[in-house]
Amino acid sequence: MYRVATIHIGQETNDFNPLPTTLENFAAFGIFEGPEILVQMKGRGQVGGCVDAVAASGIRVEWVPIISAWAMAGGRIDTTARLFFEERIGSGLRAAGKIDALAIHLHGACSAEGVDDVEGAQLGICRAVLGPDVPIILSLDHHANVTRQMVELSTAILGHRTQPHDVYDTGRIAGELLVRVLKREVKPVMAWRKLRMITHQEQFLTAAGPMKTWFDQARTMEADPRVLHVAPCPMQPWLDVAEGGWATVVVTDGDQALAEQLADASADLAWSMREDFMRKEAVSIDDAVRAADAANTGVVVLSDTGDTVFGGTAGDSNLILEAILRLGVKSRALMPLIEAETVAKLVAAGEGAQVTLALGGLVTGFFKPLTVTGTVRRILDGKARVPVFQQPEFDQGRTVIFDVGPATLLVSERSGAAGNVPDAYRAFGIEPSDYKMAVLKTASNFQFFKPISSQVIRVDTPGPGQSDVVTLPWNRVPRPMFPMEHPADWRG
Numbered sequence: 001m002y003r004v005a006t007i008h009i010g011q012e013t014n015d016f017n018p019l020p021t022t023l024e025n026f027a028a029f030g031i032f033e034g035p036e037i038l039v040q041m042k043g044r045g046q047v048g049g050c051v052d053a054v055a056a057s058g059i060r061v062e063w064v065p066i067i068s069a070w071a072m073a074g075g076r077i078d079t080t081a082r083l084f085f086e087e088r089i090g091s092g093l094r095a096a097g098k099i100d101a102l103a104i105h106l107h108g109a110c111s112a113e114g115v116d117d118v119e120g121a122q123l124g125i126c127r128a129v130l131g132p133d134v135p136i137i138l139s140l141d142h143h144a145n146v147t148r149q150m151v152e153l154s155t156a157i158l159g160h161r162t163q164p165h166d167v168y169d170t171g172r173i174a175g176e177l178l179v180r181v182l183k184r185e186v187k188p189v190m191a192w193r194k195l196r197m198i199t200h201q202e203q204f205l206t207a208a209g210p211m212k213t214w215f216d217q218a219r220t221m222e223a224d225p226r227v228l229h230v231a232p233c234p235m236q237p238w239l240d241v242a243e244g245g246w247a248t249v250v251v252t253d254g255d256q257a258l259a260e261q262l263a264d265a266s267a268d269l270a271w272s273m274r275e276d277f278m279r280k281e282a283v284s285i286d287d288a289v290r291a292a293d294a295a296n297t298g299v300v301v302l303s304d305t306g307d308t309v310f311g312g313t314a315g316d317s318n319l320i321l322e323a324i325l326r327l328g329v330k331s332r333a334l335m336p337l338i339e340a341e342t343v344a345k346l347v348a349a350g351e352g353a354q355v356t357l358a359l360g361g362l363v364t365g366f367f368k369p370l371t372v373t374g375t376v377r378r379i380l381d382g383k384a385r386v387p388v389f390q391q392p393e394f395d396q397g398r399t400v401i402f403d404v405g406p407a408t409l410l411v412s413e414r415s416g417a418a419g420n421v422p423d424a425y426r427a428f429g430i431e432p433s434d435y436k437m438a439v440l441k442t443a444s445n446f447q448f449f450k451p452i453s454s455q456v457i458r459v460d461t462p463g464p465g466q467s468d469v470v471t472l473p474w475n476r477v478p479r480p481m482f483p484m485e486h487p488a489d490w491r492g
């Protein structure tokens with residue numbers, strides 16, 4: 001019988017969203033501790049995948065679940081949240097007694113007020129309690145910013161194999177490696193490379209284009225039985241930290257030289273395709289809205305790239321709404337707006353009220369508030385038993401369905417599923433397939449709308465998640481950095 005501790009904490013930070021992420025944002029999706037984790041995450045997420053893989057192996061493991069928490073991507077986590085998780089990790093591992101391994105599932109691109117590498121510090125606490133010899137299997141979102149601390153403090157690093165992410169799969173491969181390590185079948189060693197590049201998200205899908213080529217290379221390398229895992233890590237393009245940039249990690253069974261050689265090959269391939277990763281597909285807002293209006297069938301997905309809530313923006317952009325109203329579009333349009341101040345005004349007006357107010361841009365200041373007149377259709381409490389990524393439900397705070405001309409706005413205090421999941425609309429009495437177009441606050445996660453959508457149009461909107469990464473106000477990433485500069489190779 002082995003005793004294995006498990007920890008799962010996920011938040012992706014967007015440094016260009018000024019709104020801090022608090023414990024309330026984690027609580028909105030559920031913070032679970034102790035045995036409750038195994039109940040909530042049964043068959044779900046990285047924890048569920050890992051537990052299932054270990055069970056399937058036949059070895060006997062006593063799980064020591066410590067904490068599982070996830071928040072929607074957003075601004076840096078505040079100090080209270082950072083210290084809360086550090087305390088829970090430390091006290092949980094100290095109380096665990098002797099354990100044989102730790103399976104830890106972190107995002108890898110989380111920063112906090114005054115702290116760039118939140119997860120490196122969390123791993124430091126783990127290592128300090130566990131000592132140098134207990135294996136730590138670290139699985140990351142591949143949009144992580146892999147840091148020196150993460151590599152030095154863990155035994156093996158694994159990353160998601162696809163975008164959109166299959167988080168259960170990542171947990172499963174972590175569980176399979178964990179079993180081999182516990183049985184002493186393998187002894188992982190790692191090599192990693194840091195690349196001086198950050199590219200926009202339009203080429204982030206792994207099903208096509210340069211990202212497919214890069215991830216396919218990783219899978220090919222893994223065909224060699226000496227190679228345990230290869231994790232290409234195209235860091236998400238909104239993290240402004242001192243060690244920022246893409247990375248690649250290769251884990252082999254005791255063969256350091258092979259790991260080093262493959263890490264170079266992985267870095268070389270990504271660098272050779274850097275201009276392909278910068279290829280843009282997004283069209284202007286007016287062109288996108290006109291094309292959606294003219295389409296024969298809906299639902300046309302309009303991807304609001306600059307305000308990608310799944311990429312950590314605030315969800316307060318009004319730019320597509322502005323174009324719909326200005327262009328006199330007649331087709332029905334559905335969109336979320338995440339803005340507590342607007343919710344308060346609409347709630348005060350009450351159901352059925354006609355309201356004229358300025359909305360949008362009130363959270364980030366990135367967008368000019370737009371004065372509109374509309375009708376408050378419904379006021380709801382915002383709780384929905386709808387799974388979003390790793391978590392089983394969410395609470396988006398008070399929520400108002402507000403009709404403005406041909407547009408229906410789902411205005412909420414917190415992100416919830418950010419309008420990216422049809423069932424989230426259905427939970428509030430709206431059927432998305434009744435609409436010609438739907439604004440999605442994501443640039444990659446179109447899979448949820450796929451069953452009801454006719455096409456996806458990427459809209460070239462400005463905002464904290466914009467495709468134009470060159471003009472974002474970078475302060476902390478190392479320079480030179482492609483594409484802001486053009487260093488001679490990936491080493492900078």
Ligand SMILES: [Zn+2]
Nearest residue numbers: 141142143165
């Ligand atoms: Zn990701």
